[in-house]
Amino acid sequence: MTTAKTSNNGSTACDYFALEGTIDLHSEALLMAIPAKVKHPVVRFDFAKAGRVNSMGVALLLRCFKEISGKAEIRLEGLSQMHAMLFKMTGVFLLATPAEQNKEGAA
Amino acid sequence: MKKIAALFLDATDRADWREALSEVADIVCLTVDGDLASALRALRDSTADTDFGVVMLSARLYPEAYPELAVRLRAICPEAEFLVISREAGAPPLRSLLADRIRHLTISAKHDLAGGEQLPAVIAMLAQRRPWDAASCLKTGTPVHSFELGSSEDKEGVIGALERVLAGQGDEIELLRQKASLLADELMENAMYGAPRASHGVPMFRKGEKRQMLPHEVIVFSFGFDGETLALNLTDNWGSLEPDQVLECLTRNADGYQDADECGGRGLFIVWRFLDQFHVSVQPGRRTAVGGQLHLASKLDPATPRGFHIIEEEIAA
Numbered sequence: 001m002t003t004a005k006t007s008n009n010g011s012t013a014c015d016y017f018a019l020e021g022t023i024d025l026h027s028e029a030l031l032m033a034i035p036a037k038v039k040h041p042v043v044r045f046d047f048a049k050a051g052r053v054n055s056m057g058v059a060l061l062l063r064c065f066k067e068i069s070g071k072a073e074i075r076l077e078g079l080s081q082m083h084a085m086l087f088k089m090t091g092v093f094l095l096a097t098p099a100e101q102n103k104e105g106a107a
Numbered sequence: 108m109k110k111i112a113a114l115f116l117d118a119t120d121r122a123d124w125r126e127a128l129s130e131v132a133d134i135v136c137l138t139v140d141g142d143l144a145s146a147l148r149a150l151r152d153s154t155a156d157t158d159f160g161v162v163m164l165s166a167r168l169y170p171e172a173y174p175e176l177a178v179r180l181r182a183i184c185p186e187a188e189f190l191v192i193s194r195e196a197g198a199p200p201l202r203s204l205l206a207d208r209i210r211h212l213t214i215s216a217k218h219d220l221a222g223g224e225q226l227p228a229v230i231a232m233l234a235q236r237r238p239w240d241a242a243s244c245l246k247t248g249t250p251v252h253s254f255e256l257g258s259s260e261d262k263e264g265v266i267g268a269l270e271r272v273l274a275g276q277g278d279e280i281e282l283l284r285q286k287a288s289l290l291a292d293e294l295m296e297n298a299m300y301g302a303p304r305a306s307h308g309v310p311m312f313r314k315g316e317k318r319q320m321l322p323h324e325v326i327v328f329s330f331g332f333d334g335e336t337l338a339l340n341l342t343d344n345w346g347s348l349e350p351d352q353v354l355e356c357l358t359r360n361a362d363g364y365q366d367a368d369e370c371g372g373r374g375l376f377i378v379w380r381f382l383d384q385f386h387v388s389v390q391p392g393r394r395t396a397v398g399g400q401l402h403l404a405s406k407l408d409p410a411t412p413r414g415f416h417i418i419e420e421e422i423a424a
Contacts, residue, residue: 055377085410088409
C-alpha cells in the first residue's frame with residue numbers, strides 16, 4: 001500500500017510527496033496521478049516511510065519521474081541503504097537526485 | 108570423469124589464478140602467449156583420450172583479446188560447459204557472452220571475500236552438470252524451509268516467514284532482511300505470473316491479479332539461513348524460462364537501464380544483482396529453479412556485475 005502526502009513549502013517553492021509502505025503494482029494509480037500535481041520547479045519525494053520497492057514499483061517510479069523530469073527537478077529524501085542500492089542499479093538516479101547522499105550512503 | 112581445461116592470456120594471468128585452482132584435479136592449463144593456434148592445437152591433442160567437461164577462459168583472454176575464441180573452442184569441445192573467470196576490475200561485457208551462449212561467469216576477488224565464489228566448488232558443479240542445491244552452501248544441519256504456494260495471497264505470508272528466520276537487530280541483519288524480502292517477492296512474482304504460459308508462449312495471467320495455483324501447478328519457495336549465509340530457491344514445474352532468455356534479460360537491463368521502465372526482465376536482473384551467487388537451472392517444459400546465496404556480511408556491490416550459472420539440465424530418458 002502506498003500513500004502520498006502533498007505539502008507546499010512557500011519558501012523553497014517545491015512540491016512534496018511522502019511515500020509509505022510497499023511500492024509495487026498496486027501503487028500504480030497513486031504514482032501515475034503525481035505528475036499532474038507538480039506545480040513547482042522542485043519536487044521532493046520522501047521515502048522515509050516507504051518499505052519494499054519491487055521491480056514493478058521501480059517501473060512505476062521511472063515512469064512517474066520521466067513525466068516530471070521535463071518540468072521539475074526531482075529530489076529523493078529519506079532513502080534507506082536498500083533503496084539507494086536498488087535505485088542506483090536500476091537507473092532511477094539518472095532521473096532523480098538523492099538529497100541525502102552522504103548520510104544514506106547512496107554514493 | 109571428464110577433464111577440465113583452463114586457458115590464460117599469459118604467465119602473469121595464469122599465476123593470478125594458480126591459488127584459486129590449486130584444489131582442482133584433472134585440470135589442463137594452457138597459456139596462449141600470443142600464439143592462439145598453438146594453444147588450440149595443444150588443447151585438441153589433449154582431447155585424444157578424454158573429452159573436456161568444463162572449459163575455463165580467463166576474462167583477460169576472452170572476449171577482449173580473442174573475441175572469436177569461444178566459437179573456435181566449441182568446435183574442439185562441443186559438449187563442454189564454458190566458464191569465464193574474471194576479477195572484479197575486468198568483468199567482461201555480457202553482450203559477448205550472450206552472443207557466444209556462454210552461461211557461466213565467475214567474478215572473484217583475489218582474496219577471500221564474504222559472499223565470494225569458490226572456483227573448485229563451481230567447477231565440480233559444472234563438471235557434473237548438477238543444479239545448485241540450496242543446502243550445499245549452508246552449514247550442516249541448517250533447516251531448509253519450503254513453502255508450496257496455493258494462491259497469490261500466500262506471498263506476503265511466506266515473506267513474513269523468511270523475515271522471522273532472519274530475526275535480529277543491527278545494520279547487517281536489517282539489510283539482509285530487506286534484500287531477502289525483495290528477492291523473495293521477485294522470485295515468487297516471476298513464478299506466478301511469468302512462468303505460466305499458454306500455447307505460443309503467451310502469459311496466462313496478468314501481473315498483480317489474484318490467482319489460485321492450477322491443479323497441476325507446483326511453485327515452491329525454499330530458504331535456509333545458517334547465521335551467516337542465506338540460501339533462497341524458487342522452483343516451478345513450468346520449465347518455460349529459456350536459458351538464453353535469462354542472459355538476454357540480464358544483458359538488456361545492464362546495458363540500457365535508462366529505458367528500463369519499458370524493459371522486461373527487471374525482476375530477474377534485480378535478483379541477479381542482489382544475490383552474491385546466482386543460479387538458474389532449467390529442464391525445458393518441466394522445471395525451472397532460480398536462486399542463489401547471500402552472505403550476511405557481503406561486500407559485493409549490487410551496482411557492479413555479478414557472476415551467474417545457467418544450466419540446462421538433461422532430461423533422463
